[in-house]
Amino acid sequence: MKVKSNPFYAAHRLAFCAIISVLIFSAGCTSIKLIADYDEVIDSSVTEFQKNMETHLIKLERNIGTDDASHENNIDFYDEARVELSSIRVRAAAILKNELTLTQIELLIQNLENLEKIHELGIAANDIPPLRNAFNTGTTAILKLELAKKRGIEVEE
């Protein structure tokens, strides 16, 4: 009884209670999320986009100098690719804490627009390597981040 009335022990008990309260409060949310969860649709859609882009570049490479490689004969590809990326963008925007992926998709859309401008100027063999690198690097970056969002699961290189 004597101990309880001691101001030193009273202060100690108060500090102990305060620490426990802070711990309980902070642990109340037993885990936090700073970035969105993995999204399978974004993963598969970006993978599909990369496949379509690579097919497009291979066809252009094979047909350079012919009508098949002209911009006019490839307008359908650009229209479809725009729709594809627009749909991925909408999906990415609908997911909370997904700003990084959203910005990446917007940069991919800009790269698609730049590709079409280059195509309008007339595609040449020496355009293909930098175009392939730009799209492969970009899609790899998006997929690497998306797969890392699985958290705790090893991402295959």
Place this chain on the structure above:
Amino acid sequence: MTDIDLSDLVANMLSAAGDSLKDKWPESKDYAESEFKKIGETIIFISQEVLAGRMSEEKTKLHLEMQKNSSKMVLLTLEGLGLLAVEAAINAALKVVSDTVNSAIGFALL
């Protein structure tokens, strides 16, 4: 136009990215190094085509813009990997708090 040194270019890109990401840098370095090397090689390829007169100024600008966008996409991935690392560290600390409190009170409160 002076020659571009690939190793200098990649080293400078890595240094700039590393400064921004600080302690989260080591685990992302291999990925960044590999991607910046490819981007560096592509920029050198473009500059060689320009010097040889095989690529117009208009096209060169568009190609460089695309490489710049791809570099930004790599940096955004590095930022995301950094956030995931911080998140994992915070959650590990919160788990210690939860385990300690549960163990002290003798039942699973948290």
